[in-house]
Amino acid sequence: MKFLIALYRSNFWVGLAAAALTYLSFGQEITLDYLLYTLFILTSTISAYNYMHWVKSLNNYREKKSLEEEDHPIDWASFSRAAFAGMLAFLLLFFLGSITLIYYLFPALLIALLYPLAFPHPNRAFSSLRMMPGLKLFLIAGSWSYLSFAIPYWMQGGVDTLFFGWEFLMRTLLVMGLTIPFDIRDLDKDKPSMRTVPQVFGKDNAIGLAILALFLYQIWTLMQFFFFGQAWFQSLAILLALEIGIRMIKNLKTNRSEFQVNFWIEAIPIILLIFSQIAALAFGNSYF
Incomplete structure (x- = not known):
């Protein structure tokens, strides 16, 4: 049980879920590039979700500190996992060696980077993309579909x-x-x-x-x-x-x-x- 809990707390499990959907999109003819991209989705998802958890803990820490309440610890373990998985993802992207692929990945990477970040806004109801009313579900679903299907379809030359x-x-x-x-x-x-x-x-x-x-x-x-x-x-x-x-x-x-x-x-x-x-x-x- 401890091993299973560690799988989901490290966000490896959600990374594996994203990789599974991606792998299914490639059909029965699997090439090295397809495998590398699937591994990229695995590592980048692990990195992105750990990054979001780290940012959330950082925001909570700042909020508690400003209210002079008991310190809320920053999740440095998530930061470490995000950094390590992110480096692996960039290494896999390097081996894929496609400038066009990086161009197609950029919108999803930008959303992952900005999604948990808080920004000053007169309407405190939505001070981040995650908090914007009704947007969260569409951002997550659209990004997953884009990464797990649209890009693999393009890589296979789908017409x-x-x-x-x-x-x-x-x-x-x-x-x-x-x-x-x-x-x-x-x-x-x-x-x-x-x-x-x-x-x-x-x-x-x-x-x-x-x-x-x-x-x-x-x-x-x-x-x-x-x-x-x-x-x-x-x-x-x-x-x-x-x-x-x-x-x-x-x-x-x-x-x-x-x-x-x-x-x-x-x-x-x-x-x-x-x-x-x-x-x-x-x-x-x-x-x-």
């Missing part, structure tokens, strides 16, 4: 704009469905001004919207089978994995610990990859 548009939209909805449970987890911590989904619609309705998002991706998976030539075993694997994800989200109706929410919801993309790999090994060609 089907219809498929790209639908997959990007449905991938964004899927990530939204996976993000809403964390807003439910933070319902008692988030400021009301953030206007998160559970704050606006209530806990039960938020769970329903998260389930709907995964269900819509199941429908899109069937559309890929019938209209875009996706292998039947691949479609079946995704449908089954998402069904497990739906049941996990339904279980949030009962209060769950922070560890349970973090570990099992972040595990859904990993389960998607595992099921897809098993299906490929059993009925087709493995990704490896």
Whole structure:
């Protein structure tokens, strides 16, 4: 159990989830560049989430200090992990050696850098991107979809704009469905001004919207089978994995610990990859 807790507290688990979604986007022909990019997503996600935790602890420390309250410790462990994973990410980017890739990555990297930072603003309701009402969910979902699908699609030379548009939209909805449970987890911590989904619609309705998002991706998976030539075993694997994800989200109706929410919801993309790999090994060609 301690090992599993360490996985999610170090943000390695969420990095693995992002890497799993990215790896699935590359299909069955895996090249060295595709592997390097997947590892880049793993390390950069670990770095970004640890950086956000460090900035949050720094802001809390400054706030407590200004109020002359007991010092709130700065999370230097997150800073160290962010720096180390960030160096690995830049090293992988160097090995990829693509200026064009850096150009495409820049918007997402800029969002990750600015997302937790506080800035002076006359309306204190949104003093950072994270605190801006209703924006948090779209920033997270859009960034994950862009990094885990749009860039891999470009790297593979994809030209089907219809498929790209639908997959990007449905991938964004899927990530939204996976993000809403964390807003439910933070319902008692988030400021009301953030206007998160559970704050606006209530806990039960938020769970329903998260389930709907995964269900819509199941429908899109069937559309890929019938209209875009996706292998039947691949479609079946995704449908089954998402069904497990739906049941996990339904279980949030009962209060769950922070560890349970973090570990099992972040595990859904990993389960998607595992099921897809098993299906490929059993009925087709493995990704490896």
